[in-house]
Amino acid sequence: MATIITVTLRKGGSGKTTTAVNLASSLAKHGKKVLLIDLDPQANATLSLGVDIVNTPNIADVLQGKHPIEHVINDPLKGFDLIPSNQILAQIEATLATDPSKYAQIIKSLLAPLLPRYDYILIDTPPSESMLTITALVASDYALIPTQAHYLAMHGLQQALDLITRVKEGYGANVEILGIVPTMVQTGTNIADMMIDQLKNDYPDLVLPYPIPHSIKLTESQLANEPITDYDPSHPASVAYMQLGKHIIWKEEDNG
Ligand SMILES: Nc1ncnc2c1ncn2[C@@H]1O[C@H](COP(=O)(O)OP(=O)(O)O)[C@@H](O)[C@H]1O
Ligand SMILES: [Mg+2]
Numbered sequence: 001m002a003t004i005i006t007v008t009l010r011k012g013g014s015g016k017t018t019t020a021v022n023l024a025s026s027l028a029k030h031g032k033k034v035l036l037i038d039l040d041p042q043a044n045a046t047l048s049l050g051v052d053i054v055n056t057p058n059i060a061d062v063l064q065g066k067h068p069i070e071h072v073i074n075d076p077l078k079g080f081d082l083i084p085s086n087q088i089l090a091q092i093e094a095t096l097a098t099d100p101s102k103y104a105q106i107i108k109s110l111l112a113p114l115l116p117r118y119d120y121i122l123i124d125t126p127p128s129e130s131m132l133t134i135t136a137l138v139a140s141d142y143a144l145i146p147t148q149a150h151y152l153a154m155h156g157l158q159q160a161l162d163l164i165t166r167v168k169e170g171y172g173a174n175v176e177i178l179g180i181v182p183t184m185v186q187t188g189t190n191i192a193d194m195m196i197d198q199l200k201n202d203y204p205d206l207v208l209p210y211p212i213p214h215s216i217k218l219t220e221s222q223l224a225n226e227p228i229t230d231y232d233p234s235h236p237a238s239v240a241y242m243q244l245g246k247h248i249i250w251k252e253e254d255n256g
Pocket of ligand 1: 013016019044127183184212222
């Protein structure tokens with residue numbers, strides 16, 4: 001049965017999509033069956049994997065009842081499956097927001113038939129506390145929180161942790177925090193070390209020990225429509241994402 005992990009933080013540009021895509025690739029390279037769901041109307045994950053967002057059956061079609069979820073599973077040929085997004089998702093989110101208690105469970109019920117097929121289902125979310133994020137968290141076993149390790153970005157973290165608490169209390173969700181992933185870290189600089197220390201001090205036990213280094217190669221790999229783990233497997237960012245994947249697998253196997 002799949003473990004479901006939502007990648008979330010309200011702040012845009014924190015490395016959510018990059019982490020969702022590269023963690024999907026990492027888990028797949030570790031031999032796991034992985035599905036990535038792009039639940040952001042901006043469709044950055046879909047685009048970065050080279051999938052056409054206009055004509056491809058997508059999660060918005062499923063939410064509108066046009067296709068069963070099994071029919072929108074796409075294979076971008078990166079070792080894992082993808083359910084693409086589409087900008088129509090923004091309109092659907094507005095509908096979901098009209099009745100939160102009715103719609104909070106919608107992703108959970110849609111994913112139920114897919115659980116036996118995968119080891120991991122990753123969900124990339126919009127940079128907001130929208131109903132899309134909430135229904136993803138309600139469906140999830142874990143939330144993974146990527147953040148840039150600088151002072152202002154780190155302010156958004158408490159909001160993410162509070163949202164998870166609210167989703168647990170308000171909707172009876174079982175989601176736990178998998179951890180905080182420091183992203184875009186200027187490795188080798190004093191300021192980066194200070195910020196990571198600060199993070200560990202503020203959130204002991206939550207900061208995962210695999211900071212993702214800042215590198216233009218991440219943007220390059222997205223332009224090439226490839227995870228960094230394919231584009232440049234020996235790059236330090238690939239190594240970090242591979243280690244993060246292994247860490248998650250070990251944690252699961254310990255618990256299981
Ligand atoms: N480790 C990194 N080093 C350099 N640039 C990065 C890194 N991770 C992400 N980026 C770039 O930063 C921007 C925002 O990242 P993204 O993953 O899309 O964030 P989010 O999904 O939280 O908005 C993108 O242009 C992406 O290419
Ligand atoms: Mg994103």
